[in-house]
Amino acid sequence: MSKPTDLVQGTLALLILKTVAHQPMHGWAIGHRIRQVSGDVLRINQGALYPALHRLEQQGWIRASWHASENNRRAKYYSLTRAGQKFLEKEEANWNRLTTAIGVVLKTV
């Protein structure tokens, strides 16, 4: 089991942004989806998820709106803003460069 503190700094934001990039999602679903997609490897600490969402919203990378959920209850859905999209692309590129570099080092040395 992996906690966000085990993740590289800033990865939680990256994961959230990537997750909501496809479609608006509420907090529970975001946590759920990350866990699901990662094959149960990444379990987001729920105590850290919501503050992170609020921070991203404050920074203007995601925006929130209230919609009916899949089981017809009022839920707060987060979606990516245009600025968030740009930020995500940039961060994704950074991430890929970083992991490639680490991979190369691990293979050759």
Place this chain on the structure above:
Amino acid sequence: MRRLGTIWLWLRSLFRRRAAEADLDDELRFHLERTIEENIASGLVPEEARRQALLDLGGPEQVKESCREACGTYFLEAPLRDFRYALRVLRKSPGFASIAILTLALGIGANTALFGLLDALVLRDLPVWQPSRLVEVETFDPRERETGPLSLAMYEGIARGQRVFSNFSGTLSDAYLNVQANGWLGPGDVSLVSGEFYSMMGVRPALGRLIGPSDVNLMGGVAARIAVLGYSFWQRRYGGSPSAIGKIVKVAGVPFTIVGVAPKGFTGTSVEMQPEVTIPLSAAPVVGVVKSLNTRHFLWITAFGRLKPGVSLAQSRTDLQAIWPAVRQASLPSGESTAGREHFFSFRILVRSVAHGTESMLRSKYGKPLEILMVIAGLILLLACANLAGLMLARWAARDHEMAVKLALGAGGASIARQMLAEGILVAGAGACAGIALAWAAGQSLVALITEGYTMPVVITGRPDARALGFAIALAIFTGVLVGIAAAWHATRQDPMQALHSGPRTIGATGRLGKLLVALQLALAMVLLSCAGMLIRSLVDLETVKTGYQAKHVLIAQLAPRPGKHATVNGDVYWPTLLRRIAQLPGVVSASASDYTPGAGGAWKPAVSPARKGSKVSFLAPDVGLSPRFFRTLGMHIVVGRDFSWSDTKNSPRVAIVSQSLANRLFPNGDAIGRHIRIVPSLRNQPLEIVGVVSDARLFNARSADLLAVYTPLTQGRSFDPYATIEVRTAGSPLGLGQPVRRAAGPEGHEYVLSFQTLDEVRSHAALSQRLTAMLSGFFGGLGLLLAAIGLFGLISYDTKRRTREIGIRMALGADAASVRGMILRQAGLLTALGLGVGLIGALAATHLIAAMLFGVGPDNVSTLLSTSAVFLGVVLLAAYLPAHRAMRVDPNVALRHE
């Protein structure tokens, strides 16, 4: 777009907090419900599903708090909430709030008032352009170990030879000369300056022009008869009218044309007084401050320079020291003896920064005492902080349980500390506001007190200015933080689990340090209080001592010579005429004149001895010149012999009257009348015949029991004294006769009345330093006692609060109220006894130190020590009794059911 959106969010969470909170609630509730559903689906029973969901989230309140923090309004909201909470807490305990605010007000007020004075007198820069570049050049006499001014030859020599000053100017300041301006005549603070002075100071005129280089010709000795007025003098005497320019102001009777007004707030080279009239330095001989410009025997020019850019103080010293031997050589006074030349050639040259202004009267007198007082006041404020922290702890201790619950609920040590901090800052803020008001009043009355009797207007007001206010605010923040941190540090040290389980603790847990601190404060308060008691007692004794004269209904008028008129006065005619005219005024009982102001202190004291050959007896006694009827006016009486009469003149045999005490010492056989005495030194060394013996009176030094005095006729002996004093005994209120006496003195044309006082005022002014020390020591003594009492109160309250449960058990087991109170008071009594004991020893040592300042009471005066001890015990025990009394009323049921 994005910026706008985030600002909207921010504003929304700030102002529509309720909506934002509801959103947050909804969001988390939704999350929990989903998690619970999922948990149930995976096979958990509902109870367990809910527990697991909450565990996963990790405490909804903490998550919410983190979310709020993420919203960015937190930094504004949290302190607001803390302050609102603190305000509510304080409003609920007005007793604590008022004591806390009162002590801080007194502490901060005293510090601010003292700082304001110290700043104005010592710390502040001169209000001119680049004051740090201004220096004073002085001579130093190694034999007398004192600094002095320069002669004109030295000044010119340095002005020619120096390479370090961009401006170099000679001045003679604070000459008190007769000034006549716009129909007003009085002594004025006159400055004389060379032409470079104003450009060196970097000031521009408020009106007209200032004195410039072309106005001052020191070499030719011809002085332009022009004058520059000080701003406040111009306001006072000319109502600030521009038409003053071109008018004539007379200095020592010599007319000068007003050409300009110095800028507002310009105080010359000192910080204390504004030069009222400034004239060219070359006019010095004309107004009589020096005999001739070129005199070399008399050093009279105070020289200032402005350092050139890039030149340091040390460099200027080196430069002046290099040229000094040649300058000194060229300035040697003519006709000096070998020893005199040697002495002159030992003179050195000094350069000193005058960024803060030259040494002034008030600064040299009060600078050091103010610094000491400042340290004391600072220490007292620190103690006040410690005590307030103790008080606050005592109040929080009662809520230990609540605190533990808060900690356990996840409030976090930091948030509790923040609340204490907010409480501390709030109390300190209120204290500072009250303190500033206090400083406003105290500063002004202090200045009024120390400048009492000054004939010159002093610039310093004692009102706290921006700097003093800034100091007060800094002090308030400092004390608030200190109090808050001290309390918070203690409060958050406890372990929530332990506090929750054990409830209010049973063991008296007040630190040894706290107790020691309180005992120390009690001792200190006792020392301060004893000194204050002694000093106040001295003052009372001094004011009620039998003086031997009757001070009620006596008007004292100081005379000053009219310019140029008194030189030709014949005292044998002038005095009888003047006094007769005054004596005829309605309401006057009798009038007299003297060359000493009765009750003022500081009389001339020559040696008096019997005039027979071989007499070895000699006493130092004040020698005062009097007119007839002086003793009658002051309510003294002639024991034997006669009073002076107007027929005792320079042409008649020289006579004297001695005090009873002196008569007894000089002639123990009681046959003083008709015997002759000698006064050394005196103008003509003739023997004087004793014609009368007068009753003893404390005319010279109210403190001294030494009542020796010799009186001689004003019309015999010394040359005409231009600064005489008139005493008038009146039937009614003395000051009402001021104007009639002023008018009566006018027609003679020789003198005018400078100032009026009653004899009571003269006496009280002479006791000024006593009053000041008694007042300040009384203030600090009272404050010290108040603080110590608060310290003890805080300590005992804290202890009893913590022992509530123990007390409950004791009472449940049958202890009665009195024994509980006794238990609490025992501890207070122990501390008090310790404080009193140590304090008394300290008090004895301290009062011996101030023995010289005491009057009428010995340093170990038992009755004063007893009465201060009684006051001390009364206040301290009251402080201890209050919490003990509260402990006594603990209901065992409530105390025990607390768990």
